[in-house]
Amino acid sequence: MNLTKVLILDGxxxxxxxxxxxxxxxxxxxxxxxxYSASLNDKRFENSPNLEKLLSLEKAARKSGSxxxxxxxxxxxQFFSVWKKETDNEDSFSSSLLRLFSARLSLQxxxxxxxxxxxxxxxxxxxxxxxxxxxxxxxFKGIQPLLLFFFESIELKLGxxxxxxxxxxxxxQKNMPFFALIGKAENGEWLSARGRGGGIALWFRxxx
Numbered sequence: 001m002n003l004t005k006v007l008i009l010d011g012x013x014x015x016x017x018x019x020x021x022x023x024x025x026x027x028x029x030x031x032x033x034x035x036y037s038a039s040l041n042d043k044r045f046e047n048s049p050n051l052e053k054l055l056s057l058e059k060a061a062r063k064s065g066s067x068x069x070x071x072x073x074x075x076x077x078q079f080f081s082v083w084k085k086e087t088d089n090e091d092s093f094s095s096s097l098l099r100l101f102s103a104r105l106s107l108q109x110x111x112x113x114x115x116x117x118x119x120x121x122x123x124x125x126x127x128x129x130x131x132x133x134x135x136x137x138x139x140f141k142g143i144q145p146l147l148l149f150f151f152e153s154i155e156l157k158l159g160x161x162x163x164x165x166x167x168x169x170x171x172x173q174k175n176m177p178f179f180a181l182i183g184k185a186e187n188g189e190w191l192s193a194r195g196r197g198g199g200i201a202l203w204f205r206x207x208x
Contacts, residue, residue: 047189051083051090054192054200057183065143068181070118071109073191077203079103080190085198101125105203110137116173121149131157136168147179147193 049057057066079098082091106122117137124133138149150171156164179193182200192202 047185048080048202048204049183049190049192051088051200054083054182054202057192058180058194058200061144061180061182066145066181066183068145068184068191070140072188073181073184074107074109074119076206077105077107077191078206079105079201080204081202083200091199098125101127104206107138115139116141116148119147119149121151123151129159131155133157134168136170141178144180147181148173148176149178150176 060066079095081095082098083089084091103123103125106120106124108120110118110120116139118139119137120135121138122133122135124131126132133155134151135153135155136149136151138147140146141148151168152170153165153167155162177196179195179201182192182194184191188205190202190204192200194200
């Protein structure tokens with residue numbers, strides 16, 4: 001597919017999403033802010049680790065491994081916070097925006113494979129009945145470990161109805177994005193990792 005066709009498809013995708021958002025904006029707005037308000041009152045978040053603790057865990061993970069096994073992180077994770085590379089402060093704007101749009105990470109075992117890829121991975125944001133999903137595959141590598149992954153498609157959905165879907169080209173493994181796993185709560189409540197771009201992300205296990 002040439003660049004012109006890609007740009008046309010992306011333009012159609014954006015216009016379609018905007019048109020549907022306008023049609024449903026009142027309902028979507030109520031759902032968005034209802035979820036965001038509920039997240040602010042979630043008692044689990046009171047026990048979230050601070051950056052100092054995460055950096056300490058990361059130092060130990062790089063030296064002798066985080067001890068995180070693949071099966072222990074399977075399931076659905078709700079995005080909570082992000083810290084930019086080489087900063088001591090949380091990126092409040094990005095964190096709030098991703099919580100507002102219910103950003104989630106789904107990891108499931110790929111039963112048909114014992115090597116890479118060994119997981120299905122899905123990154124999504126949702127606004128009302130509309131959702132944008134990046135769907136692909138991943139797997140563990142190294143002692144820390146790294147969660148390498150790639151996306152094979154992007155979807156725009158209205159409920160269960162797929163409005164738009166486009167295939168994505170998988171990069172070579174050396175160029176794949178990754179999450180360098182830092183640590184997780186003993187009870188499995190939260191998970192943290194550093195992305196290839198250098199930022200640190202924190203997720204809480206989704207209760208829905």
